[in-house]
Amino acid sequence: MLSLENIYLELEVEDQKVPILQDVNLNFEAGKMYALTGPNGSGKSSVARVAMGIYRQSSGKVLYNGEDISNLGISERARRGIGYAFQHPPRFKGMPVKDMIEMAFKYSDGYDCQVLRDIGLCPDQYLERTLDNSLSGGEIKRIEIATLLAQNPRVRIFDEPEAGIDLWSFEQLIDVIGNSHRQDTTTVVISHQEKILNMVDEIVLIREGTVSMRGSREEIWPQIKESAECPCRKSCRLEEEIYADCPR
Amino acid sequence: MLTALDKKLLQEIADLHGEPPGAFNIRKDGEGIERRSLEGIEIKPKKDQPGIEVIVAPGKEGTVHIPVILTETDLSDLVYNKIDIGEQANITLVAGCGIHNPGTGNAQHDGIHEIYVRKGARLVYTEKHFGEGEKGGKKVLNPKTVLYVEEGAYAELELVQIRGVDHTTRVTEAEVQAGGRLVMYERLLTDGEQSANSDVLVKLMAEESTARIVSRSVAQGHSRQSFNPRLLAYGPGRGHVECDSIIMDQATVRSVPEIWAENSEAELVHEAAIGKIAGEQLIKLMALGLTEEEAEEAIINGFLK
Numbered sequence: 001m002l003s004l005e006n007i008y009l010e011l012e013v014e015d016q017k018v019p020i021l022q023d024v025n026l027n028f029e030a031g032k033m034y035a036l037t038g039p040n041g042s043g044k045s046s047v048a049r050v051a052m053g054i055y056r057q058s059s060g061k062v063l064y065n066g067e068d069i070s071n072l073g074i075s076e077r078a079r080r081g082i083g084y085a086f087q088h089p090p091r092f093k094g095m096p097v098k099d100m101i102e103m104a105f106k107y108s109d110g111y112d113c114q115v116l117r118d119i120g121l122c123p124d125q126y127l128e129r130t131l132d133n134s135l136s137g138g139e140i141k142r143i144e145i146a147t148l149l150a151q152n153p154r155v156r157i158f159d160e161p162e163a164g165i166d167l168w169s170f171e172q173l174i175d176v177i178g179n180s181h182r183q184d185t186t187t188v189v190i191s192h193q194e195k196i197l198n199m200v201d202e203i204v205l206i207r208e209g210t211v212s213m214r215g216s217r218e219e220i221w222p223q224i225k226e227s228a229e230c231p232c233r234k235s236c237r238l239e240e241e242i243y244a245d246c247p248r
Numbered sequence: 249m250l251t252a253l254d255k256k257l258l259q260e261i262a263d264l265h266g267e268p269p270g271a272f273n274i275r276k277d278g279e280g281i282e283r284r285s286l287e288g289i290e291i292k293p294k295k296d297q298p299g300i301e302v303i304v305a306p307g308k309e310g311t312v313h314i315p316v317i318l319t320e321t322d323l324s325d326l327v328y329n330k331i332d333i334g335e336q337a338n339i340t341l342v343a344g345c346g347i348h349n350p351g352t353g354n355a356q357h358d359g360i361h362e363i364y365v366r367k368g369a370r371l372v373y374t375e376k377h378f379g380e381g382e383k384g385g386k387k388v389l390n391p392k393t394v395l396y397v398e399e400g401a402y403a404e405l406e407l408v409q410i411r412g413v414d415h416t417t418r419v420t421e422a423e424v425q426a427g428g429r430l431v432m433y434e435r436l437l438t439d440g441e442q443s444a445n446s447d448v449l450v451k452l453m454a455e456e457s458t459a460r461i462v463s464r465s466v467a468q469g470h471s472r473q474s475f476n477p478r479l480l481a482y483g484p485g486r487g488h489v490e491c492d493s494i495i496m497d498q499a500t501v502r503s504v505p506e507i508w509a510e511n512s513e514a515e516l517v518h519e520a521a522i523g524k525i526a527g528e529q530l531i532k533l534m535a536l537g538l539t540e541e542e543a544e545e546a547i548i549n550g551f552l553k
Contacts, residue, residue, distance in 0.1 A: 074531060094550040095551075095553070099546070106538075
C-alpha cells in the first residue's frame, strides 16, 4: 500500500546539511500493523514525515498503491488516504475541538463523534473546548488520536501515541488503535512501548537514520531487547572513553 | 422604509433579518429613520446634540438595537449617544455600524457612546463594524465608548471589526467601581492598506473591582495596527490585559499594554504577543486534507472566534 524506496533525507540545521535518513526501504502492506522503534533521534518520525510529505526526501521515492506520490504535497497525500497523528500536536487559540473534528471528517468516508468517546473524551464536555493551553498535554494528545480516527485514512501513522498519556488512557489507547485497524488499512505506530510492539505484525528498528532490523514480532523482539542492554557491554569507542574508569 | 441594501448592512452588523426584537433605533445617513421604545426602555432623540438617549428602568430585562448604517459617499456622521442602564437591569445592547460607500469620497461615522451601568445591573454590549464599496471611497469608523460600571454591576463588551473598514481609531474608556466587573473582547482583522488604532483605558476605582481585556487581531497585506490598552488600579482591584496578534505579509502591528497600580493590594497582569501563524499549525490542518489557504483561513477564523 505504502512504500518508501531508497529514501535519503538531509535537513538544514544552522546552515549545515545534516543527513537524517540514509537508504531507507520500507513497504507497508494493507491489513498489517507495523511498529517503528529505535533510539531517540534515530529518524523514526522523519520516516513518517517523509511518508506524509511534511519533509521532502533528498532522493528516493514514495509510492502509494503503486503511484509515485513523491511530488505531492501534504494535502494531496491526506486526501488520497494517508493520515498522521503528530507526536506533539500544535495548539490552536480559539479553535474548538468540534471544528478540528469536523475538518477531519471533510475528506473521510464519515465517522461521528464516537471517535471522542472511543478515546475516553466525552463529546459534551470537549466539543466546545478550545485547543489551547486550557487543555492538558494528555487531552490534546487524545484529541489528536481522535482526529486521525475521524479522518479515517487508509494509512494511519501514529507518532508516539503514548507520549504524555496517563496509564489508564494508555490501555484505552491500545484498544482504540487495535480496534480501528481493518483489513483495508495499514497502521504504523512509532513507539518504544512493549505493549504496542506486542500488538503489531511487524517491527522495524530504525538506527542512525537507516533500517537496522525488520521482521515479525517474534523474530525481532528478542534481538531488540538484546541490543538495548547496558551500553557498557557494547564496543562504542566514545562509551569506552567515558567509561574508561568504570569499575565494571 | 428599509431598502434591500439597508437590510443587508443590518444583517452584517447586527444579525438582523427584519425589524429588530425589543426596543430599537436605526440611524441611516445621519438621521434616525425607525425607532421603538418599550415599557421600561425609552429611546428618545437628544435635544442638544445629534444622537439618542436610551433610558432603561431599574430591574428591566430586554434587548436594545441601535445600529447605524451609511449608504452615501461624501458623508460624515457624528452622534453622541447616552445609555443609562438602571439598577439591577439586565440588558443586551447591540450597536455597530455598517457602511456601503457607493462613490469615491469618504463615508465616515464617529459614534460617541456614554454608557452608565448602574448598581447591580448587567450589560452585554456588542459593536460590530462592517464596510464595503466598489469605487474606492474610504470607509472610516471612529467609535468612542465611555463606560461607567457602578458598584456590583457587570459589563461585557464585544467589539468586532472584520475587514472592509479602511481606517478606524477606537477609544474605549471605563471606570469600574467596587465589586464591578468589566470584560472586554476586541477582535480585529485588517487587510490591504487599512489601519486600525485602539486605545483602551480602564480604571479600577475600588476594592473587588475587576477587568479583563482580551484583544485578538490579524494584520494582513500592508495594513497597520496599533494597540494601547492601559489598566490602572486606584484601589485594590484585579485586572488582566491580553493582546495577541497574528501578523502576515507586510503588515505592521504595534502593541503597548500598560498596567499601573496606585494601591499595594492591586493585582494586575499583562500579556502581549505578536507572531506569524506557526508552521506546525498549517501542517497539521494540511494533514487533514486542507489546502494551505484553507488551513490559514481556519486558523484565523478560530483565532478571531
